[in-house]
Amino acid sequence: MEEQDQELIERYFGNALSKAEIAEFRRRMSGDTNFREAVQLHEDALEAIRLEGTETLRARLAAKGRELDAAAQKPRIPWLWWLTGIAVALFVAWAIWQQQQPGTPSAPAPAIDNRNIATPQVKDTLPAVSPAEKPPEPAPKTIATQRVFAAYFKPYKDPSLEPARRGDTEQSPSERFQQLYWDGDHRSALAAFDSLGATAQNSDNLLFLRANSLLATGQVAAAGTLLEQLRRRDRSRFSAQYDWYLALCRLHEGRLRDAEILLQRIAADPGSPRRTDAAHLLRDLK
Amino acid sequence: MQAPGSSDDDIISALRAGQMQAVEELYARYRADFFRWAGRRFDANRHDLEDAWQDAVIAFYTQVMSGKLISLRYEARVWLFSVGYKRLLNLRRKTKRILWQDDIDKVLRQSAPEFDLQEQSGQPGKKESLYTAMKTMSGQCREMLMQRYFLEKSIEEIQQEWEHNNTNTTSATLSRCLKRLKDIIKSARATTV
DSSP states (O other), X not given: OHHHHXXXXXXXXXXXXXXXXXXXXXXXXXXXXXXXXXXXXXXXXXXXXXXXXXXXXXXXXXXXXXXXXXHHHTTHHHHHHHHHHHHHHHHHHHHHHHHHSSSOOSSOOOXXXXXXXXXXXXXXXXXXXXXXXXXXXXXXXXXXXXXXXXXXXXXXXXXXGSOOOOSSSOOOHHHHHHHHHHHTOHHHHHHHHHTSOHHHHTOHHHHXXXXXXXXXXXXXXXXXXXXXXXXXXXXXXXXXXXHHHHHHHHHHXXXXXXXXXXXXXXXXXXXXXXXXXXXXXXXXXX | OOOOOHHHHHHHHHHHTTOTHHHHHHHHHHHHHHHHHHHHHBOOOHHHHHHHHHHHHHHHXXXXXXXXXXXXXXXXXXXXXXXXXXXXXXXXOOBOOOOOOOHHHHHHHHHGGGGOOOOOOOSTTHHHHHHXXXXXXXXXXXXXXXXXXXXXXXXXXXXXXXXXXXXHHHHHHHHHHHHHHHHHHHHHHHHHO
């Protein structure tokens, strides 16, 4: 009886009742308190879902807005790069030309008959540096950045990822993957991901988790490539996290400047959930 | 009044087919135009304009998904701008005096109530309690309920996405999640009464 009522209520909210059924439905609403309460409760549940859905959609649109704003500012960067490149090229050309000149006269030197003048041997006062004697290069920063990476990297988790504990039904492959991910067994999670069906393997939400598992197991280059792909598509509910994890990849790879650019972008974005983390990390890198 | 462009109708079809990229395309397509247009009419900052534009796009999406918006009497742009305009008015932003009129003003004069899509505020605190109830649910339940009742996906689509063995498993899981949500709402209601 109760199950039938639930089905009826669901059909009512799905606009699937006939005219006669709607009339009967309304009659029960006015006379049956329990039924009316059940309808009210269902309506509230739908409203709760709608609120959550709207919030998710709003976050998605906000991320898209940030992307559009960033893209609108992009054309300035190539111009800057071009100008810097031209300036550097001109400077290098000037320096080479200067080196090729015998002196640095501003006007052509007058012709002097120097046949009888002994030309002093000019000694290069700077010692020549042979490859073997090259001064030691500064210690690579990779080790230091990897240490910072280790301090900051934590595989992404939020309460929405917590698997539903279900004892009565068997876990689906994607549930199994998420369970292993949640438990921090990233090697097994990666293996479980490989056994997912095509639909699940193309889900950007799951791919984001996979990128985290790759990072957790030291497969940084693969994680970076995947995160870049996800970032271009911008289709998952974790979009706001991409730059943070990509910055950590760059850090691990020793690409400090790339990491800094990403972190500065995050730190400047008031809507980014990683704003504080990025500010702290930037501070630690100085 | 303009006949709907084919691309606008395509957007409705795409949304009905569950293609979420269509919402983003719609949002991106007229966003800069709306900011310019509304910026001339309201003393609003960029944040307000962004909120109004997001509200308009979300309203469009929910109207389409609920079946209330099947085809457009006006271009999608006109529909969205009119809703965004109403949102900014409801924010009680000071309007600027404008000496010209355009197609949106004409539509708003003719069909103003059509674009009054402001949510009902309901009992104070109720929205917050519903919001909290949903947050209390497990991630998988939340995701599945959203897919079914917000994104309007079919049981079959959800079954494929979650790789359930059959649709019965999906239906049973959804029922269990919905029941759990109702229980949470019910107990929250009981503690506040």
